[in-house]
Amino acid sequence: MSALLLRDMRLAMRAGGGFGLSLAFFLIVVVLVPFGVGPEMGLLSKIAPGILWVGALLACLLSLDRIFALDFEDGTLDLLATAPLPLEAVVSVKSLAHWITTGLPLVLVAPVLGVLLGLQSDAFYWIVLSLLLGTPALSVIGTFGAALTVGLKRGGLLLSLLVLPLYVPTLIFGAELARRGIAGMDVGTPMSLLLGITFASIALLPFASAAVLKINLR
Amino acid sequence: MSLWEYANPVKFLSFSGKIVPWFAASAAFFIAVGLYWGYFLTPDDYKQGSTVKIIYLHVPAALIAINAWFMMLVASLIWLIRRHHVSALAAKAAAPIGIVMTLITLITGALWGQPMWGTWWAWDPRLTSFLILFLFYLGYVGLWAAIDNPDTAADLTSVLCMVGSVFAVMSRYAVLFWNQGLHQGASLSLDKEKNVADVFYQPLLMSITGFVLLFVALVLIGTRTEIRIRRASALLARERG
Numbered sequence: 001m002s003a004l005l006l007r008d009m010r011l012a013m014r015a016g017g018g019f020g021l022s023l024a025f026f027l028i029v030v031v032l033v034p035f036g037v038g039p040e041m042g043l044l045s046k047i048a049p050g051i052l053w054v055g056a057l058l059a060c061l062l063s064l065d066r067i068f069a070l071d072f073e074d075g076t077l078d079l080l081a082t083a084p085l086p087l088e089a090v091v092s093v094k095s096l097a098h099w100i101t102t103g104l105p106l107v108l109v110a111p112v113l114g115v116l117l118g119l120q121s122d123a124f125y126w127i128v129l130s131l132l133l134g135t136p137a138l139s140v141i142g143t144f145g146a147a148l149t150v151g152l153k154r155g156g157l158l159l160s161l162l163v164l165p166l167y168v169p170t171l172i173f174g175a176e177l178a179r180r181g182i183a184g185m186d187v188g189t190p191m192s193l194l195l196g197i198t199f200a201s202i203a204l205l206p207f208a209s210a211a212v213l214k215i216n217l218r
Numbered sequence: 219m220s221l222w223e224y225a226n227p228v229k230f231l232s233f234s235g236k237i238v239p240w241f242a243a244s245a246a247f248f249i250a251v252g253l254y255w256g257y258f259l260t261p262d263d264y265k266q267g268s269t270v271k272i273i274y275l276h277v278p279a280a281l282i283a284i285n286a287w288f289m290m291l292v293a294s295l296i297w298l299i300r301r302h303h304v305s306a307l308a309a310k311a312a313a314p315i316g317i318v319m320t321l322i323t324l325i326t327g328a329l330w331g332q333p334m335w336g337t338w339w340a341w342d343p344r345l346t347s348f349l350i351l352f353l354f355y356l357g358y359v360g361l362w363a364a365i366d367n368p369d370t371a372a373d374l375t376s377v378l379c380m381v382g383s384v385f386a387v388m389s390r391y392a393v394l395f396w397n398q399g400l401h402q403g404a405s406l407s408l409d410k411e412k413n414v415a416d417v418f419y420q421p422l423l424m425s426i427t428g429f430v431l432l433f434v435a436l437v438l439i440g441t442r443t444e445i446r447i448r449r450a451s452a453l454l455a456r457e458r459g
Contacts, residue, residue: 144381148361148374148377148378149361149364151365151370152364152365154364155364158357158360158361158364161353161356161357161360162357162360162361162378164353165350165353165354165357165382165385165386165389166381166382166385168350168385168389168392168393169385169388169389169392172389172392172393172395173392173395176395189395190395193392193395197388205381208377208380208381211377212373212374212377212378215370215373215374215377216370216374218370
């Protein structure tokens with residue numbers, strides 16, 4: 001399992017792996033929003049949690065088709081499916097690799113981009129915390145979407161259409177957690193709901209992903 | 219004699235062929251009576267004026283929009299467990315009807331909301347969850363359309379339907395948490411003493427009955443069409459091969 005994890009991470013980080021791509025996309029989204037809504041810092045810092053969350057979500061979406069597509073094309077996925085490791089574990093490891101190479105960097109650069117949006121220093125904590133708790137769910141849900149569309153030729157657009165509605169609860173609770181934390185309100189409810197979604201997704205969705213992957217490899 | 223006999227496409231075709239005209243005719247009758255009664259024979263509401271009459275389209279369409287997804291979930295489960303092709307095709311046939319009903323609900327709701335709330339759209343929990351439901355339907359239909367092999371498509375869409383159901387319910391409660399809205403509570407429920415006033419209630423029941431019958435008739439017709447498409451493509455494949 002760790003060999004697979006290391007392999008996936010290495011492939012993602014090397015040239016053509018798209019490691020920097022989603023980060024650059026995240027940067028561009030955050031830079032473009034002030035051009036769209038105007039440079040007023042008060043307004044920007046108010047909508048910053050939402051922008052950062054939507055930006056992270058879209059950046060995550062952009063990198064999803066890489067989870068399985070290349071392995072499917074060169075036949076690695078067939079080998080992994082026949083390997084002694086259960087397919088559910090393969091899927092989980094691939095989600096984890098995706099999170100380490102996409103979700104975690106997004107979490108880490110979010111405060112830096114928060115500066116551009118006029119976030120106060122105590123707001124960084126809540127942005128990082130909410131993204132840290134929420135992005136694993138984005139990776140796991142995205143892996144399910146990627147497994148659904150792996151054999152398709154024009155899968156990219158369909159993948160977005162399938163995955164975006166599934167992201168709605170995570171986005172709502174994640175952004176709400178950040179917003180409430182910054183406003184100094186009680187965060188217990190959104191945090192426990194966000195954690196619930198993340199842990200339930202990690203625990204259950206790999207089974208669904210493995211099932212659809214088996215169907216697609218048939 | 220059990221329900222599963224109709225999993226046989228031949229039996230299903232002959233039986234559904236017999237009952238479809240009855241469902242279609244009674245749907246037309248109930249909708250016509252319900253709408254005529256509702257539009258011309260009931261008084262205007264003292265607060266809402268004549269806009270209240272949108273209810274005769276809005277509520278039945280919303281009811282079908284939600285229950286169509288539920289029917290797809292049941293049909294998907296039957297497909298995954300018992301591998302009856304008719305069931306998978308019925309789920310496929312229900313999805314476009316669900317899309318149309320969701321659209322009708324959203325559009326009539328916007329038309330109703332404009333004079334009453336002063337806005338076409340609000341990020342209210344009910345409105346938002348219907349918009350999300352619409353996206354789920356689009357994804358489901360998109361996945362059906364994208365896959366060539368019919369059995370693979372049926373399997374994948376069934377799993378999507380199951381996972382999607384969980385997330386749709388979660389979204390429903392998530393938006394409820396996010397924003398308490400403008401929309402009133404449920405118009406109808408079985409355990410409530412008083413529903414909407416009787417003058418509006420009876421034609422509404424007629425209209426709902428009509429919409430349910432219409433849904434059944436449309437699903438049956440859609441499933442019959444899908445079975446025939448499947449047969450035609452099998453014949454074509456045989457000729458080519």
